[in-house]
Amino acid sequence: MKINFEKEFKNQNVDVNSLRPNQSYDFLIKNRNGSLSSLIKDKNKLKKFLKPRSCPTCGSSSSKKLVYKDNLNIVRCKKCTMVYTSPIFDHKKYLEIYDSKEYIQIVKRIGEDSHLYRKKRFGSERYKILNKFIKKKSPRILELGCSTGFFLEYANEKGWKTSGLELNSSAVNFAVKRGLDVINKDFLKYKFKKKYDAFLAFDVIEHLVDPKKILKKAYDILNKNGLIFVYVPNWNSASRLMIGEKDSHFIWPTHHLNYYTPETLQIFFKKCNFELLYWETKGLDMIDYKWLLDSRKKSSKFLDKHLEEIQFFINSSGHGKNLRMIAKKI
Ligand SMILES: [Zn+2]
Known part of the structure; x- marks a missing residue:
């Protein structure tokens, strides 16, 4: 039997240098706790802020x-x-974190500089996945935490009616300058005048203090049979198992408050009255593992040679770092 992983990999090809330009990834890892860095070092002071x-x-x-x-x-x-x-921390503290100059700097370096690459590579991929489930020709969609709006820009050009919310003011300015309908508002407080055919949240749900509240509001602003499409890090990822919690950058408790698996994300959707339509995992687990080995000067020629095959099996078994799910309002 021949396993056709090559075909799969042609579709999945990711240019890591375009995705993480100018050492932005090293910058993210180094500065990941941003405005909280000094607070989390002081255990006693930290305790006063936590609930x-x-x-x-x-x-x-x-x-x-x-x-x-x-x-x-x-x-x-x-x-x-x-x-x-x-x-x-409380909700207010997280709002501060995501609009802090440290976090803005992270998004600027990793998001704005790779906007066009992300639009072409990930915007098109997300559009293709969602398009299989969307019945209308030009659906109205809302993206929560849309960053620089690279997905919205791609979908817009395909004729979809797109809007986005983002807390990072620098990313909002960037998106607005590109002609996108993106606003800097708190989703829970904002009064929507329209209903949507799909609600999207890529790499957002893991940051939320109360994800259920968000999904409940998403339910209310969706049309009948409306869809939700989310990406979250996969707790059951090969990255965590190979790299360990200490060095897995997605294990980031100052920012990531919820860690889903394919199973627990489905349970969560069900509790919020959404029925599962599709899920898969894909990831850069092996690239991140190679990055760790290289940084420790422990590169492995065997792994370098078989990196893509191994990643293919990781993805197929539901252990890729990026978990994607589409569900329908019931
Ligand atoms: Zn529970």
């Missing part, structure tokens, strides 16, 4: 500690197996 949190999916407060990183805890719910950060 205990119950499971963001089922509400249970019974949990088991899994990981301790940056002086914060990541726990697993004993009832529904959801993995999440607890205790955490």
